Amino acid sequence: MRFDIVTATATDYAAAIPALAQVLRACVMKGAAVGFIPPLDLEGAVAFWRGQADAVRAGEKQILLAISDAGRIVGTVTLALAPQVNGSHRAEIAKMLVHPDARRQGIAAALLKRAEELAREKGRRLLVLDTRQGDDAERLYARLGWQSCGIIPDYALNGDGSSHATHVMYRQLPPRPRDLRVAAAHPDDPDAIPLIDALSADLLARFDSDGRRGLAGWSDVADRSLFALARLDGVPVGCGAVRPFMGETGEIKRMYATPGSAGVGAALLSFLEEGARNLGYRQLVLETRWANDRAVAFYRRHGYRLTANYGHYAGRPESACLTKIL
Ligand SMILES: CC(C)(COP(=O)(O)OP(=O)(O)OC[C@H]1O[C@@H](n2cnc3c(N)ncnc32)[C@H](O)[C@@H]1OP(=O)(O)O)[C@@H](O)C(=O)NCCC(=O)NCCS
Structure with missing residues (x-):
């Protein structure tokens, strides 16, 4: 599958919410640890993305979309710019999601690369994230140069009374070569x-x-x-x-x-x-x-x-x- 990565404008974002909800729901139902416990229905997923709209409009959250050559949104990642006065060089990677039927084609890697470029454009040089210990994503981040800070045990709930650990990671973006x-x-x-x-x-x-x-x-x-x-x-x-x-x-x-x-x-x-x-x-x-x-x-x-x-x-x-x- 060929795909493009685009940074959603506020208008793109509003139009993309139903498709983003499909991607989020499919990932959660497949067991992803991204803030929800399955089952997640479509309304719940739509409500989540609607809740991000103000931050997207304000530019605090930058949403990248992976769009297939058939025009379908198959993946997304959020770059959340740290709002703190002393964090103006920092951003967080969140909601890295690729639809289960579009995985293992390099979409997440491309989303992450573009998110790094965008971070630089926004003057951010330190990126942070956390991901469930042992997930595919952990391997992806390590392969793309992310460093490990450590594991926090008992970080998030699974829904059956058990919990899982999260792996906190960071990446310092190498200085951009000057032209x-x-x-x-x-x-x-x-x-x-x-x-x-x-x-x-x-x-x-x-x-x-x-x-x-x-x-x-x-x-x-x-x-x-x-x-x-x-x-x-x-x-x-x-x-x-x-x-x-x-x-x-x-x-x-x-x-x-x-x-x-x-x-x-x-x-x-x-x-x-x-x-x-x-x-x-x-x-x-x-x-x-x-x-x-x-x-x-x-x-x-x-x-x-x-x-x-x-x-x-x-x-x-x-x-x-x-x-x-x-
Ligand atoms: C983690 C996730 C985002 C990865 O998405 P993806 O698009 O499959 O990622 P990529 O295709 O870039 O890389 C995945 C693997 O496919 C491999 N791959 C990439 N392109 C490939 C290709 N053309 N052919 C075969 N394999 C390929 C990569 O090398 C990588 O291998 P690895 O598993 O050994 O590390 C996806 O599994 C997902 O949405 N998971 C659920 C949500 C989640 O957990 N998000 C992370 C929150 S922190």
């Missing part, structure tokens, strides 16, 4: 201007010179110049440029990465070096200030060596000039 992209751009790109302004303001405040002339006359030599823009998860976070200096030597200009964006400077530098090679440069030079010790250390870490101060930096003791053979 860092560097691409060629024009320095007049609206995404670039605030970065160039921020760099200029920073340099002016620290070194009394904003370095703005680094991009002067861009269009005159655009064919031998390269401006690069870095975006992290789509947000512009850094820039840099290579300009012609002399013959096969290019000059690095306007390197900037917004504070706290680790890895951006290295990605920009590597993009610019590769671009410079493609433009026919064999060597790069650059100037920074000795007082900018983090920048000096950064370039040295990336293979740049000190060189005699060149051009109009000659005779300026505050300038540190570096070079790298490509």
Whole structure:
């Protein structure tokens, strides 16, 4: 069976209640420990889901639906966002249900994976749940990376006077890999201007010179110049440029990465070096200030060596000039 996983809107949810009631009732009648003792009739199951509607409308509970290619709701899971002020990073997985005639096709695994993605989107990084000890679900969660906290004995009643234990589990969602992209751009790109302004303001405040002339006359030599823009998860976070200096030597200009964006400077530098090679440069030079010790250390870490101060930096003791053979 093919199936889709969708996050129910409040309207979808209202329409889905009869089908969700069928799934809940079928699971309980098959012996699932999900808050009820069999027998559960359809009205009882409908009443349960109706009781969730306010929380769904408020966004406190997110309901995922597994819908078969025939348009039938065959599974569901609830992501309940912790309402506590100090729990805004946490959510609970509840009512993981797959209709007995749709099991063992990966529907629960797909629901859980989507619930994790949704949790991340909602800023939740810790998930918790409990499940009857020894159930199929326990194996499913363990397989999907859930950790065991322990067993609570005598947790819920079975209906015949006996009780069963529950297994409390949690999952810390691994940090989402960041999407860092560097691409060629024009320095007049609206995404670039605030970065160039921020760099200029920073340099002016620290070194009394904003370095703005680094991009002067861009269009005159655009064919031998390269401006690069870095975006992290789509947000512009850094820039840099290579300009012609002399013959096969290019000059690095306007390197900037917004504070706290680790890895951006290295990605920009590597993009610019590769671009410079493609433009026919064999060597790069650059100037920074000795007082900018983090920048000096950064370039040295990336293979740049000190060189005699060149051009109009000659005779300026505050300038540190570096070079790298490509
Ligand atoms: C627990 C439950 C949600 C699992 O649903 P499911 O859709 O069958 O789960 P999956 O298909 O993802 O995985 C179940 C098993 O089928 C296997 N499977 C998945 N796709 C398969 C396929 N295409 N072919 C054969 N086996 C498959 C999985 O490997 C897994 O194997 P395991 O039993 O060795 O762990 C379901 O049994 C259920 O609704 N139980 C009652 C309610 C309940 O207890 N919920 C948990 C509350 S905490």
